[in-house]
Amino acid sequence: MPRRHDPERRQRIIDAAIRIAEAKGIAGLSHRTVAAEADVPLGSTTYHFASLDDLLIAALEQVNSQPRCAVIGWEDGLTAVGIPGGVPLADALTQLLEEYAHGGRGRIRLEYELYLAALRRPRLQPLAAGCVDEMTEMIGRHTSDLATARVLVALIDGLLLQLLLTDRPFDRAEVRAALARVTGER
Amino acid sequence: MPRRHDPERRQRIIDAAIRIAEAKGIAGLSHRTVAAEADVPLGSTTYHFASLDDLLIAALEQVNSQPRCAVIGWEDGLTAVGIPGGVPLADALTQLLEEYAHGGRGRIRLEYELYLAALRRPRLQPLAAGCVDEMTEMIGRHTSDLATARVLVALIDGLLLQLLLTDRPFDRAEVRAALARVTGER
Amino acid sequence: MPRRHDPERRQRIIDAAIRIAEAKGIAGLSHRTVAAEADVPLGSTTYHFASLDDLLIAALEQVNSQPRCAVIGWEDGLTAVGIPGGVPLADALTQLLEEYAHGGRGRIRLEYELYLAALRRPRLQPLAAGCVDEMTEMIGRHTSDLATARVLVALIDGLLLQLLLTDRPFDRAEVRAALARVTGER
Amino acid sequence: MPRRHDPERRQRIIDAAIRIAEAKGIAGLSHRTVAAEADVPLGSTTYHFASLDDLLIAALEQVNSQPRCAVIGWEDGLTAVGIPGGVPLADALTQLLEEYAHGGRGRIRLEYELYLAALRRPRLQPLAAGCVDEMTEMIGRHTSDLATARVLVALIDGLLLQLLLTDRPFDRAEVRAALARVTGER
DNA sequence: GATGAATGAGAATTCATTCAT
DNA sequence: TATGAATGAATTCTCATTCAT
Numbered sequence: 001m002p003r004r005h006d007p008e009r010r011q012r013i014i015d016a017a018i019r020i021a022e023a024k025g026i027a028g029l030s031h032r033t034v035a036a037e038a039d040v041p042l043g044s045t046t047y048h049f050a051s052l053d054d055l056l057i058a059a060l061e062q063v064n065s066q067p068r069c070a071v072i073g074w075e076d077g078l079t080a081v082g083i084p085g086g087v088p089l090a091d092a093l094t095q096l097l098e099e100y101a102h103g104g105r106g107r108i109r110l111e112y113e114l115y116l117a118a119l120r121r122p123r124l125q126p127l128a129a130g131c132v133d134e135m136t137e138m139i140g141r142h143t144s145d146l147a148t149a150r151v152l153v154a155l156i157d158g159l160l161l162q163l164l165l166t167d168r169p170f171d172r173a174e175v176r177a178a179l180a181r182v183t184g185e186r
Numbered sequence: 187m188p189r190r191h192d193p194e195r196r197q198r199i200i201d202a203a204i205r206i207a208e209a210k211g212i213a214g215l216s217h218r219t220v221a222a223e224a225d226v227p228l229g230s231t232t233y234h235f236a237s238l239d240d241l242l243i244a245a246l247e248q249v250n251s252q253p254r255c256a257v258i259g260w261e262d263g264l265t266a267v268g269i270p271g272g273v274p275l276a277d278a279l280t281q282l283l284e285e286y287a288h289g290g291r292g293r294i295r296l297e298y299e300l301y302l303a304a305l306r307r308p309r310l311q312p313l314a315a316g317c318v319d320e321m322t323e324m325i326g327r328h329t330s331d332l333a334t335a336r337v338l339v340a341l342i343d344g345l346l347l348q349l350l351l352t353d354r355p356f357d358r359a360e361v362r363a364a365l366a367r368v369t370g371e372r
Numbered sequence: 373m374p375r376r377h378d379p380e381r382r383q384r385i386i387d388a389a390i391r392i393a394e395a396k397g398i399a400g401l402s403h404r405t406v407a408a409e410a411d412v413p414l415g416s417t418t419y420h421f422a423s424l425d426d427l428l429i430a431a432l433e434q435v436n437s438q439p440r441c442a443v444i445g446w447e448d449g450l451t452a453v454g455i456p457g458g459v460p461l462a463d464a465l466t467q468l469l470e471e472y473a474h475g476g477r478g479r480i481r482l483e484y485e486l487y488l489a490a491l492r493r494p495r496l497q498p499l500a501a502g503c504v505d506e507m508t509e510m511i512g513r514h515t516s517d518l519a520t521a522r523v524l525v526a527l528i529d530g531l532l533l534q535l536l537l538t539d540r541p542f543d544r545a546e547v548r549a550a551l552a553r554v555t556g557e558r
Numbered sequence: 559m560p561r562r563h564d565p566e567r568r569q570r571i572i573d574a575a576i577r578i579a580e581a582k583g584i585a586g587l588s589h590r591t592v593a594a595e596a597d598v599p600l601g602s603t604t605y606h607f608a609s610l611d612d613l614l615i616a617a618l619e620q621v622n623s624q625p626r627c628a629v630i631g632w633e634d635g636l637t638a639v640g641i642p643g644g645v646p647l648a649d650a651l652t653q654l655l656e657e658y659a660h661g662g663r664g665r666i667r668l669e670y671e672l673y674l675a676a677l678r679r680p681r682l683q684p685l686a687a688g689c690v691d692e693m694t695e696m697i698g699r700h701t702s703d704l705a706t707a708r709v710l711v712a713l714i715d716g717l718l719l720q721l722l723l724t725d726r727p728f729d730r731a732e733v734r735a736a737l738a739r740v741t742g743e744r
Numbered sequence: 745g746a747t748g749a750a751t752g753a754g755a756a757t758t759c760a761t762t763c764a765t
Numbered sequence: 766t767a768t769g770a771a772t773g774a775a776t777t778c779t780c781a782t783t784c785a786t
């Protein structure tokens with residue numbers, strides 16, 4: 001019984017693609033795996049997405065728009081507390097990273113896979129660069145200058161990368177100290 | 187034209203794999219592409235390397251052993267100058283990164299691809315982790331404590347990653363300032 | 373010459389697989405040999421059957437459903453004659469085996485190959501066991517108890533196996549006598 | 559350190575081949591698997607056996623010569639007891655089958671694989687036929703006539719086959735009763 | 745004698761994409 | 766509009782055998 005009108009099918013396919021990408025990596029994406037995961041006919045994936053690249057991009061765009069929500073929630077909390085005399089940025093970032101790290105490695109891994117995939121696929125580069133820029137901009141709203149924000153983003157990326165690679169547990173004090181060196185906080 | 191005796195066959199295959207990996211990424215490695223690049227029959231690659239993973243690891247090990255030489259050269263220079271009252275570490279690292287960045291993006295890209303590929307392929311993880319450790323240890327020889335070295339490595343990783351992703355040119359002053367924040371140099 | 377629409381493709385592949393299995397044995401089955409025999413592209417066999425095992429099973433199921441027809445025909449004749457005071461079972465079975473033996477060795481061979489292949493491939497075991505059970509049940513309908521039927525089936529299997537292995541011609545009297553020992557008929 | 563003179567190497571290869579065939583089936587035999595199992599260089603297997611078929615035959619010949627020892631032991635016991643007024647044949651055979659069945663399925667499976675392989679490979683046929691003949695001859699020494707022995711061998715083959723296929727446990731009483739029908743013992 | 749490198753064919757699968765329906 | 770059959774290239778890997786050393 002083919003569901004003729006299934007307006008959410010496109011979205012279901014994207015969601016399935018994200019699940020696959022988190023679980024098996026970007027390289028694990030294929031029309032077949034996605035169709036199976038989404039429980040839609042094979043032809044449906046090629047119908048809604050002209051090529052596999054299109055599907056990948058749609059999935060990654062959605063991934064990139066979602067975690068921002070979490071970060072924005074974080075930022076709201078930060079703002080509410082108030083910057084001057086409020087929570088030190090290093091503390092706030094440390095907490096964000098901790099949540100991030102504990103929120104399942106799947107999502108972070110996927111984000112870094114995006115970075116790397118972008119190195120080879122030009123169409124992904126704007127996405128990855130936008131990711132960095134957005135983060136920089138957001139952090140920049142809480143630093144005295146943009147240069148500091150850029151350094152913080154680089155440091156955060158490096159720290160997360162190491163976290164993923166080494167299986168060392170998240171060391172709050174160490175991360176906090178590292179960030180504080182850059183923010184100049186004590 | 188059967189080349190029945192070819193004592194350097196194995197090494198030639200590894201070299202070809204590195205060229206492929208630099209040019210097309212780790213994902214571009216396949217028995218076929220490597221065999222073609224090395225100008226050997228397809229079966230030869232599977233004879234010398236039981237699985238593609240084995241070949242990939244052999245190639246990456248070789249890649250990882252080479253750049254160290256460059257870095258060691260750098261370190262020798264640094265040592266020669268002498269640390270106390272000598273070249274500030276931030277300056278030395280900045281110069282190293284600059285050389286690294288200008289030395290063709292292929293090699294850096296490959297290194298970061300290694301990092302990220304390790305996220306999905308357990309057998310690569312020791313390689314990637316060893317890469318980080320080695321770098322940390324080396325830098326640690328020029329810092330007062332290891333914690334500082336770890337932060338520096340994270341920062342360097344983040345900076346190089348951004349460099350690769352954004353196509354922004356290498357900004358010596360900015361990088362130098364970022365590093366100085368961590369080393370505490372003025 | 374692309375035959376894009378071919379509604380009986382799946383069945384043709386199964387038929388080809390049976391021909392191959394009869395002619396070259398189960399070990400002779402491969403995507404390639406079947407595709408060539410069925411005159412379809414290689415990819416077509418893997419499209420319709422996710423794995424070679426699936427194809428093998430589909431083929432053997434079809435094989436197993438066919439000879440039953442012959443046996444059922446035999447059974448009908450037997451019933452018509454009537455058991456009490458009718459044709460002795462040993463005579464009827466002898467005639468069945470003779471027809472079976474003369475009906476080309478391909479089919480019997482294939483059946484015994486199924487048995488033996490089941491020893492190594494768990495997925496085939498239900499098929500082979502079902503084959504034995506069905507035969508037992510059918511013969512059981514003409515014996516006083518099931519134990520006798522089981523012994524008869526074992527004996528029949530052994531006799532056919534010897535027939536295949538030794539190239540001795542079918543000896544009606546000998547087979548009849550062997551069966552009669554078990555049925556208790558004189 | 560190549561062992562130049564290793565007079566038992568040939569035998570070690572055969573033994574390894576038997577282990578492989580028992581564990582993975584005849585289809586699991588290859589120069590490589592055998593060389594690995596025997597811990598000899600690959601070239602050694604092709605040196606001592608011109609083709610894989612030669613190796614297979616050598617292995618199966620050895621297999622066929624070994625279990626006979628067990629059977630001969632059994633026969634000796636049987637003879638000792640004495641036939642006339644001694645142990646009924648059905649009992650003795652039942653015990654033999656029981657030991658056989660409990661002695662690990664690997665060996666029986668291999669024997670039946672030999673039968674089946676013989677169906678397709680002419681060079682194996684003498685081996686398989688000889689196996690049957692030998693068994694017939696041996697049993698014939700304890701029956702009044704050869705016809706009875708032939709029937710017994712067929713029945714035994716069928717019973718063992720069913721045992722392997724159905725995973726039903728060995729039922730001593732049932733087997734004994736089946737054999738007794740043929741031997742005429744009560 | 746003995747060995748291991750070499751080779752080309754073939755194995756099972758997976759796949760992106762096209763296209764008739 | 767939607768689908769699933771179809772296809773041919775490409776994937777990794779195994780292998781029997783040959784042959785230079």
